Amino acid sequence: MADCIFCRIAAGDIPCREVHADTDFVAFRDLNPQAPVHFLVIPRRHVAALTDLTGADADLVGRLQVTAAQVAAKLGLAETGYRFVINCGRDACQTVPHLHLHVLGGRALGWPPG
Numbered sequence: 508m509a510d511c512i513f514c515r516i517a518a519g520d521i522p523c524r525e526v527h528a529d530t531d532f533v534a535f536r537d538l539n540p541q542a543p544v545h546f547l548v549i550p551r552r553h554v555a556a557l558t559d560l561t562g563a564d565a566d567l568v569g570r571l572q573v574t575a576a577q578v579a580a581k582l583g584l585a586e587t588g589y590r591f592v593i594n595c596g597r598d599a600c601q602t603v604p605h606l607h608l609h610v611l612g613g614r615a616l617g618w619p620p621g
């Protein structure tokens with residue numbers, strides 16, 4: 508989608524600090540990091556939000572999480588741990604309407620989240 512910022516990042520039209528790229532997913536550092544390590548994993552295919560997923564997307568979402576875990580390990584987070592976050596919609600503060608998985612680590616994270 509031409510007007511989607513994450514589609515444009517996936518297409519290479521907007522620069523990012525990439526940490527992983529393959530046929531289906533791109534991972535890059537968050538512009539506004541909330542932890543010493545904070546990256547996003549997105550599917551190249553445009554999906555606006557969790558609410559748009561169907562059963563046909565189960566494999567995509569599973570591989571999204573496996574990819575995120577592998578990148579987290581590559582960045583040294585496997586031993587100390589990390590958190591996955593997917594914000595969906597207004598109440599969860601989703602600001603970019605392209606499905607993205609936040610991976611946060613590198614410090615002790617508080618719980619419950621705000």
Ligand code: DGP
Nearest residue numbers: 523535536537538539594600601602603
């Ligand atoms: P969310 O609130 O879940 O929609 O988070 C969107 C995140 O995307 C937010 O933490 C900031 C990040 N972000 C927004 N625009 C850009 C961008 O152009 N580049 C990068 N690297 N991150 C971005």
